[in-house]
Amino acid sequence: MELEKNEIDKKKKILIVEDQFIEAHDLQLILEKAQYEVIGIARSVVQALTFIDEEKPDLVFVDIFLKGTETGIDLAKKLHEKHIGFIFLSANSSRSVLEEAKKTQPYGFIVKPFREQDVLITLEIAFYRHNHGIESQMQQENILRESIDAISCQPVKWEQALLQLARLFQTYIPFDYLQLEPVHNGYSPTGLLRKDFENYEIIDADKIAKISGKNKSEIDEIQSGSPKHEFPKVYYDQSFREIFQNSGFVRLIAATFGIRSFMVLPVRMGEDVFNFSFFSRNSDAYNNEHLQLLTKLESKLAKLVSNLHNTKKKQPNIITNKKVDIDQMSNGFSSMVGNSQKMISVFDYIKRVAPSDTSVLIMGESGTGKEKVAQSIHNLSPRKNKPLVVINCGAIPNNLAESLLFGHEKGAFTGAFEKRIGKFEAADGGTVFLDEIGEMPMDIQVKLLRVLQEKEIERIGSSSPVKLNVRIIAATNRNLEDEVAAGRFRLDLYYRLHVFPITVPPLRERREDIPVLVAHFITIFSKTLGIDEPAVSDHALTQMKAYDWPGNVRELEHVIHRSMLMKDGNLIKDIILPNFPKNQGEEKTQEFSIKTIHENERDYINYILKTCRGKVSGAGGAAEILNIPASTLYSKMKKLGIKNNPLL
Numbered sequence: 001m002e003l004e005k006n007e008i009d010k011k012k013k014i015l016i017v018e019d020q021f022i023e024a025h026d027l028q029l030i031l032e033k034a035q036y037e038v039i040g041i042a043r044s045v046v047q048a049l050t051f052i053d054e055e056k057p058d059l060v061f062v063d064i065f066l067k068g069t070e071t072g073i074d075l076a077k078k079l080h081e082k083h084i085g086f087i088f089l090s091a092n093s094s095r096s097v098l099e100e101a102k103k104t105q106p107y108g109f110i111v112k113p114f115r116e117q118d119v120l121i122t123l124e125i126a127f128y129r130h131n132h133g134i135e136s137q138m139q140q141e142n143i144l145r146e147s148i149d150a151i152s153c154q155p156v157k158w159e160q161a162l163l164q165l166a167r168l169f170q171t172y173i174p175f176d177y178l179q180l181e182p183v184h185n186g187y188s189p190t191g192l193l194r195k196d197f198e199n200y201e202i203i204d205a206d207k208i209a210k211i212s213g214k215n216k217s218e219i220d221e222i223q224s225g226s227p228k229h230e231f232p233k234v235y236y237d238q239s240f241r242e243i244f245q246n247s248g249f250v251r252l253i254a255a256t257f258g259i260r261s262f263m264v265l266p267v268r269m270g271e272d273v274f275n276f277s278f279f280s281r282n283s284d285a286y287n288n289e290h291l292q293l294l295t296k297l298e299s300k301l302a303k304l305v306s307n308l309h310n311t312k313k314k315q316p317n318i319i320t321n322k323k324v325d326i327d328q329m330s331n332g333f334s335s336m337v338g339n340s341q342k343m344i345s346v347f348d349y350i351k352r353v354a355p356s357d358t359s360v361l362i363m364g365e366s367g368t369g370k371e372k373v374a375q376s377i378h379n380l381s382p383r384k385n386k387p388l389v390v391i392n393c394g395a396i397p398n399n400l401a402e403s404l405l406f407g408h409e410k411g412a413f414t415g416a417f418e419k420r421i422g423k424f425e426a427a428d429g430g431t432v433f434l435d436e437i438g439e440m441p442m443d444i445q446v447k448l449l450r451v452l453q454e455k456e457i458e459r460i461g462s463s464s465p466v467k468l469n470v471r472i473i474a475a476t477n478r479n480l481e482d483e484v485a486a487g488r489f490r491l492d493l494y495y496r497l498h499v500f501p502i503t504v505p506p507l508r509e510r511r512e513d514i515p516v517l518v519a520h521f522i523t524i525f526s527k528t529l530g531i532d533e534p535a536v537s538d539h540a541l542t543q544m545k546a547y548d549w550p551g552n553v554r555e556l557e558h559v560i561h562r563s564m565l566m567k568d569g570n571l572i573k574d575i576i577l578p579n580f581p582k583n584q585g586e587e588k589t590q591e592f593s594i595k596t597i598h599e600n601e602r603d604y605i606n607y608i609l610k611t612c613r614g615k616v617s618g619a620g621g622a623a624e625i626l627n628i629p630a631s632t633l634y635s636k637m638k639k640l641g642i643k644n645n646p647l648l
């Protein structure tokens with residue numbers, strides 16, 4: 001960890017925010033002994049902010065529970081906005097507090113009473129994460145800059161370039177609808193609506209008119225009557241509700257595509273302004289980091305737009321409203337399928353993390369596809385032509401673990417007749433996938449930490465370490481935080497691995513994926529069995545969608561295999577489902593997670609009503625936004641059992 005040691009040599013400035021005198025003092029002694037400069041001890045958030053303004057600290061230790069009206073979590077939110085790293089100190093590790101605290105993105109947690117070594121290791125990790133964060137932000141910016149330049153220089157059509165841009169942005173700034181629109185020249189936008197992981201539909205003004213049921217002149221009017229965006233801004237929660245009320249245009253887009261947050265960057269090109277608007281169906285899709293990244297790209301985007309605009313003028317006959325396959329390349333996803341929003345997010349994360357050397361921690365229940373995710377990351381990385389070595393940490397006998405992972409020299413122990421290369425060395429240049437990392441023995445965890453930190457291993461019986469270049473991907477179906485709390489997993493290792501977490505959702509939370517997974521497994525098994533692909537009856541599909549899938553995708557795979565062996569003719573009529581009691585050990589949210597049209601309609605009306613604070617009729621009311629008479633809305637609400645609460 002050379003980087004951290006050098007940084008420590010520069011005497012990092014640390015602020016302690018802790019109202020317990022003895023604990024604050026102990027911490028100060030530990031830090032000063034380790035050559036950190038403690039700039040002060042604040043007893044409250046107000047005091048802390050004064051210290052922060054006067055002497056910008058490099059890192060802050062924050063007690064979660066502080067005297068006064070504001071807690072350590074309130075301070076953490078402010079530190080996050082100021083890009084100052086912080087570590088929480090807490091005696092209380094209740095899950096709800098931990099969840100709240102985690103949302104503020106701390107660099108670490110220390111549970112009181114703390115030991116000196118816990119403090120120092122957590123600090124090292126914190127500085128590593130801080131530097132790593134800055135590094136990866138710069139990497140993202142560089143990749144985007146270069147790629148936008150590359151798109152600008154290509155002699156491609158306007159829509160093709162936009163699709164490339166959408167694909168590029170999606171990895172760094174997620175969106176469901178991206179719109180590029182000149183501000184002064186009437187309403188002639190080009191929008192891209194995400195259909196699934198790789199497909200976008202081009203939406204122009206005619207299409208918006210068609211989908212929203214308004215004519216073009218009405219839309220022009222809405223557009224010209226809506227406030228213009230002067231500055232780059234993120235709109236979510238309250239600010240989204242306000243702009244929703246004030247801007248007919250935002251209401252139109254939100255109602256047409258089910259949008260709940262957005263971010264806009266006005267790109268200036270001389271007198272002209274061109275808005276880049278990213279819309280999402282998630283209410284918390286965008287943050288200030290996204291905005292900063294986007295703002296830094298303004299000049300590149302201006303150049304791109306002026307190039308594209310010129311191309312567009314020369315090509316009046318562009319084809320719009322066409323579903324375009326954005327990525328003709330093979331996607332590298334190790335034959336993973338899924339088109340639910342949740343799996344599309346997983347694919348986005350994979351694509352984003354694959355090119356770097358960042359460690360990845362994949363979490364999810366057994367059989368959800370964690371190993372597939374690891375394979376995909378490897379296949380999409382520059383290491384793809386080097387080995388991917390899979391190690392099942394739960395299956396290694398304790399006494400053999402070290403030799404198996406790190407190798408041994410000849411004669412290192414009784415029975416070591418020959419020198420043996422360990423799994424890590426075998427993966428040099430490639431990736432090590434540590435499956436079931438939660439089951440790794442404690443003494444091996446220490447050695448793994450060393451591989452991660454110092455990038456070297458030592459074979460048993462050898463006194464000289466071997467330098468290694470491996471990327472670590474780990475997976476677990478256990479809750480590692482619980483394992484840490486129970487003393488079975490090292491906190492420092494957890495933080496080292498948790499740099500880029502990906503959670504693979506259980507199948508019961510993405511039942512929309514069942515038809516594509518079924519089709520996928522049918523194709524595979526038909527090939528191996530040498531038979532024609534059978535059809536699946538509606539009844540069988542309904543059975544599968546209603547089942548809880550405690551064994552996730554692996555269980556679905558087995559069920560399809562069994563059903564194909566027992567099928568009647570060329571049709572799978574019934575599915576033989578294992579006799580698991582429903583809800584076994586798992587929380588069950590709904591009988592069917594795929595919603596009916598009525599349920600969707602009810603959710604959407606409820607959402608609009610909430611946005612309009614319960615106002616049904618008149619200007620700015622839900623009926624106006626939904627573009628239906630108020631009487632129709634009232635009868636729909638009655639039919640769908642919607643009770644309006646004007647205080648919402």
Ligand SMILES: Nc1ncnc2c1ncn2[C@@H]1O[C@H](COP(=O)(O)OP(=O)(O)OP(=O)(O)O)[C@@H](O)[C@H]1O
Nearest residue numbers: 335336337338365366367368369370371372553554
């Ligand atoms: N999205 C997917 N598309 C296609 N096949 C999948 C998908 N997800 C999982 N599978 C298949 O389901 C089976 C289980 O997947 P995998 O082994 O990756 O799960 P896992 O989460 O690593 O399981 P475990 O926790 O038991 O190690 C495999 O045969 C895999 O090919």
